[in-house]
Amino acid sequence: MNITPLIGLEVHVELETKSKMFCGCPADHFGKVPNTQTCPVCLGLPGALPVPNKKALESCLKIGLALNCSINRLSKFDRKQYFYPDLAKGYQISQYDQPFCSEGFLNLDSGKKIGIERVHQEEDTGKLQHTVLNGEKVTLVDFNRSGVPLVEIVSKPDMSSSAEAKEYLKKVHEIIRAIGVSSADMEKGQMRLEPTVNVCIENEAGIRYTPLVEIKNINSFNFAVQAIEFEIKRQVEDFEKTGVEKSSTNKTTRGYDSVKKVTFLQRTKEEAKDYRYFPEPDIPPFIIEEDFVEKIGKELPLLPDQEISSLKNLGVERKDAKILVSTQNQVAIQIIHDYSDDDRIESKKLASLIVNGKLDPAEHVLVRYQELTKVGNTDRGELEKVIQGIMLANPVLVADFKGGKIAVAGFFVGQAMKETKGTADPKTLSEVVLDLLNK
Amino acid sequence: MKQLHELTIKEVHEGYRSKSFSCVDLVKHFLSRIEKYNPKLNVFLALNPNAIAQAAAIDKEIAEKGIDRELLGIPMAIKDNFLTIGISTTASSHILEGYMPQYESSVTSKLLAAGAIFLGKTNMDSFAHGSSTETSDFGPTHNPWNPDKLPGGSSGGSAAAVSAQLATAALGSETAGSIRQPAAWCGVTGFKPTYGRAGRYGCIAMASSTDSPGPIAKTVADAALVAKVISGQDPFDATTSPAPVENYPTFLNNKDLKGVKIGMVKEYLLTDMRDDVKKLILDAAEKFRSLGAIVEEVSLMDPKYAIGVYTVVQRSEVSSNLARFDGIRFGHTRDSFCEETKRRIMLGTYTLSSGYYDAYYKKAQAVRTKMIDQFAEIFKTYDAVIGAVSPGPALSLGATKNQPMFGEMEDILVEQSSVAGLTSAGVPCGFVDGLPIGLQITCDQFQESKALMIADCYQRNTDFQQFPDIDKTL
Numbered sequence: 015m016n017i018t019p020l021i022g023l024e025v026h027v028e029l030e031t032k033s034k035m036f037c038g039c040p041a042d043h044f045g046k047v048p049n050t051q052t053c054p055v056c057l058g059l060p061g062a063l064p065v066p067n068k069k070a071l072e073s074c075l076k077i078g079l080a081l082n083c084s085i086n087r088l089s090k091f092d093r094k095q096y097f098y099p100d101l102a103k104g105y106q107i108s109q110y111d112q113p114f115c116s117e118g119f120l121n122l123d124s125g126k127k128i129g130i131e132r133v134h135q136e137e138d139t140g141k142l143q144h145t146v147l148n149g150e151k152v153t154l155v156d157f158n159r160s161g162v163p164l165v166e167i168v169s170k171p172d173m174s175s176s177a178e179a180k181e182y183l184k185k186v187h188e189i190i191r192a193i194g195v196s197s198a199d200m201e202k203g204q205m206r207l208e209p210t211v212n213v214c215i216e217n218e219a220g221i222r223y224t225p226l227v228e229i230k231n232i233n234s235f236n237f238a239v240q241a242i243e244f245e246i247k248r249q250v251e252d253f254e255k256t257g258v259e260k261s262s263t264n265k266t267t268r269g270y271d272s273v274k275k276v277t278f279l280q281r282t283k284e285e286a287k288d289y290r291y292f293p294e295p296d297i298p299p300f301i302i303e304e305d306f307v308e309k310i311g312k313e314l315p316l317l318p319d320q321e322i323s324s325l326k327n328l329g330v331e332r333k334d335a336k337i338l339v340s341t342q343n344q345v346a347i348q349i350i351h352d353y354s355d356d357d358r359i360e361s362k363k364l365a366s367l368i369v370n371g372k373l374d375p376a377e378h379v380l381v382r383y384q385e386l387t388k389v390g391n392t393d394r395g396e397l398e399k400v401i402q403g404i405m406l407a408n409p410v411l412v413a414d415f416k417g418g419k420i421a422v423a424g425f426f427v428g429q430a431m432k433e434t435k436g437t438a439d440p441k442t443l444s445e446v447v448l449d450l451l452n453k
Numbered sequence: 454m455k456q457l458h459e460l461t462i463k464e465v466h467e468g469y470r471s472k473s474f475s476c477v478d479l480v481k482h483f484l485s486r487i488e489k490y491n492p493k494l495n496v497f498l499a500l501n502p503n504a505i506a507q508a509a510a511i512d513k514e515i516a517e518k519g520i521d522r523e524l525l526g527i528p529m530a531i532k533d534n535f536l537t538i539g540i541s542t543t544a545s546s547h548i549l550e551g552y553m554p555q556y557e558s559s560v561t562s563k564l565l566a567a568g569a570i571f572l573g574k575t576n577m578d579s580f581a582h583g584s585s586t587e588t589s590d591f592g593p594t595h596n597p598w599n600p601d602k603l604p605g606g607s608s609g610g611s612a613a614a615v616s617a618q619l620a621t622a623a624l625g626s627e628t629a630g631s632i633r634q635p636a637a638w639c640g641v642t643g644f645k646p647t648y649g650r651a652g653r654y655g656c657i658a659m660a661s662s663t664d665s666p667g668p669i670a671k672t673v674a675d676a677a678l679v680a681k682v683i684s685g686q687d688p689f690d691a692t693t694s695p696a697p698v699e700n701y702p703t704f705l706n707n708k709d710l711k712g713v714k715i716g717m718v719k720e721y722l723l724t725d726m727r728d729d730v731k732k733l734i735l736d737a738a739e740k741f742r743s744l745g746a747i748v749e750e751v752s753l754m755d756p757k758y759a760i761g762v763y764t765v766v767q768r769s770e771v772s773s774n775l776a777r778f779d780g781i782r783f784g785h786t787r788d789s790f791c792e793e794t795k796r797r798i799m800l801g802t803y804t805l806s807s808g809y810y811d812a813y814y815k816k817a818q819a820v821r822t823k824m825i826d827q828f829a830e831i832f833k834t835y836d837a838v839i840g841a842v843s844p845g846p847a848l849s850l851g852a853t854k855n856q857p858m859f860g861e862m863e864d865i866l867v868e869q870s871s872v873a874g875l876t877s878a879g880v881p882c883g884f885v886d887g888l889p890i891g892l893q894i895t896c897d898q899f900q901e902s903k904a905l906m907i908a909d910c911y912q913r914n915t916d917f918q919q920f921p922d923i924d925k926t927l
Contacts, residue, residue, distance in 0.1 A: 054655075055689075059554075059556070059777075060536065060544070060549065060552075060657045060658075060778075060783075061534075061536050061558060061653075063653060063654050063689060063690050064691065065688070065691045066691060093773055099779075099781055102777065103776065103777045104773070104775075104777050104779055105776055290772075290805035290806055290807070291810075292769055292773070292810065292814055295661035295662035295692075296658075296661050297691050298691060
């Protein structure tokens with residue numbers, strides 16, 4: 015039996031624009047006093063109308079371009095209708111059949127291409143707080159988050175392991191941060207993950223697929239990995255028991271319990287909502303001009319993968335390059351590039367020193383680099399002479415060593431280093447010390 | 454000499470300048486008329502508690518600076534779907550009973566900035582769902598020409614307020630006929646600007662893609678001035694146009710209509726239309742000819758298709774727009790929606806449901822595009838098209854009972870132009886059975902000046918703009 019998981023990912027990213035998606039309220043809602051950043055529009059008061067935020071649109075296009083999407087010349091918003099107390103208007107303004115960006119891809123390090131189906135713009139909802147007030151269980155609504163710009167990135171089901179899913183997520187996360195549209199802080203809920211999982215089972219009976227499962231609202235990469243792994247296992251077992259195959263009517267939605275490390279059923283297709291999408295009549299359709307897209311494209315910085323390969327081209331080791339890029343150490347990356355033409359500095363060593371915390375790129379780089387990379391004295395003959403002198407002066411310690419107290423070797427290394435005023439190469443020195451003591 | 458309530462905007466300003474009366478005098482005069490007649494007409498749902506104080510402030514301003522604002526001291530009646538700070542706003546629905554708005558609508562803000570005084574909020578079909586004002590949760594408004602008759606709707610309160618002279622001018626809103634039809638039934642002037650000409654922010658949404666705020670007034674000249682004040686790009690309404698607003702009043706007072714080409718829509722002379730109504734429209738065509746215009750018969754799509762398109766699009770948008778009245782906020786539960794509103798929510802929910810969307814909503818939008826194209830073709834040759842506003846005069850109270858498509862049948866002649874987002878003036882063109890009949894003069898998008906110019910010329914050369922003697926009719 016051959017088992018191939020099929021994993022797709024929906025990623026929601028809150029944009030860090032100054033104002034909300036459709037009104038002038040501040041978009042930064044984290045930790046603010048409830049309902050202090052609201053207005054008629056994001057409260058859905060009678061008569062209020064949405065006016066789209068152009069900066070958010072630009073950010074959405076940036077994400078699309080960074081994920082190699084094509085930008086749709088004609089686009090529009092739609093209303094997605096459902097009832098929930100945190101949804102002020104009774105509908106969410108989203109995009110249905112004409113998203114801003116579609117048909118992109120992202121390359122994994124293995125070279126595998128993960129398809130991006132669409133990148134679209136929508137608005138966040140308010141937040142419910144279940145709490146106890148005067149001894150009574152109540153649910154409170156905070157509308158500070160209502161209307162915060164949200165971008166949804168939908169991949170194709172091209173990932174076949176939780177490891178690939180994790181790599182994809184990390185890359186998306188790095189790209190979002192690199193292009194500066196959001197810090198995508200998972201703990202603040204700025205990035206939320208929804209894997210869709212099923213499994214292709216191939217055996218003598220043929221090729222069959224297990225029913226699709228969407229796992230809702232996961233807020234860490236590790237939980238996503240755990241949920242996907244649990245789900246793959248569960249689906250294979252379930253299939254072996256029931257033999258139920260994927261159909262157009264049996265998609266289910268599950269939640270993930272990070273304590274028990276299991277997914278659990280939330281709703282079946284029969285209970286699935288009919289969102290009654292229709293074009294948002296309050297916002298005219300968008301005609302996105304070619305030169306606008308070009309301008310946005312030009313504003314994009316080098317993307318993480320591009321930055322890594324440019325560092326690698328300078329000789330920097332892949333692991334160091336990845337660390338520098340993923341920690342967004344722009345100063346260091348700049349300095350490595352700046353000194354790449356300088357014969358006195360080797361980019362590979364410079365990167366390694368920075369990554370290992372030995373060299374602070376804010377310091378006088380050349381001087382520190384030369385200090386740190388100065389090659390010590392490796393002349394074994396010279397070092398032997400020095401060490402023999404110390405051994406003669408400390409016969410008791412030599413005897414201790416030979417009696418098994420090998421730690422005293424350190425004393426000889428230290429003394430020798432002192433006498434050579436630190437010019438001895440540490441590695442050669444300790445080798446010579448041990449050689450002599452062991453004789 | 455004219456009494457205070459009979460004065461047009463211009464005449465009120467002349468009175469202020471000559472110190473014949475003060476703004477407080479005028480406001481008090483209207484308030485006492487309202488006190489006297491409102492119990493019989495049910496025009497106002499709420500009065501502005503600060504009207505007299507505001508009038509006093511305006512008198513002071515006039516004394517100090519003269520009249521340098523376009524609507525300074527003009528008492529107006531405001532349809533109850535416009536949010537007004539300090540005056541409760543309900544859209545004539547129980548679900549919003551007692552609701553005090555948190556903000557001022559864009560168009561009422563503009564009216565206030567121009568110096569207008571709001572007397573109060575006028576009755577309407579609940580959430581503007583109708584053409585009778587009979588679906589109001591607060592009882593029907595009565596037609597000042599005959600209290601047994603309907604005023605039309607949905608801006609029935611605003612039209613009746615102008616007709617009964619309980620305000621100098623009024624603000625209404627039209628989604629499909631809601632300004633022109635009640636203006637026609639009450640025998641006053643109504644003007645629907647192009648969709649996107651005046652901002653909708655703070656106007657409780659009915660059908661977002663056709664809602665258009667506009668004036669109801671005693672004359673085209675007054676309507677032109679109010680229209681100018683409320684028009685222009687609204688930073689809070691993404692569907693408003695950035696095109697500059699023409700100074701409409703300066704386009705009026707043409708001595709004739711030489712060079713104007715008017716199309717008389719053949720299909721608007723419905724086969725089952727009363728002959729005396731048809732005759733008034735043909736008389737109007739003759740009048741335009743006598744004023745120098747060329748009038749020719751033109752053909753449009755059968756107006757019955759507009760009903761289909763409008764019903765689907767409007768119900769769909771209604772079902773969505775009313776979702777915010779979720780029964781959690783605003784103080785009342787969803788069973789406070791009236792029958793008509795519930796009917797519309799259900800129909801709209803159905804037409805947007807998966808599997809039906811393509812068959813209804815998408816098809817309706819496709820036909821809508823066809824209508825827009827057809828009008829565009831006609832306006833290549835003609836400056837305006839004319840026809841009756843309504844197939845007949847005001848119907849009796851109770852006519853809407855068991856008639857879920859009542860509004861659509863009464864609005865058959867105005868729905869096309871609404872669906873196409875055009876601008877249109879409605880002016881009285883005669884009487885049948887002692888009740889007024891209205892004529893619509895419809896022009897291409899953003900041709901407000903032209904529609905007003907033609908309507909004004911017609912109105913000054915006819916004497917159909919009359920007001921009932923409500924001491925006798927009531």
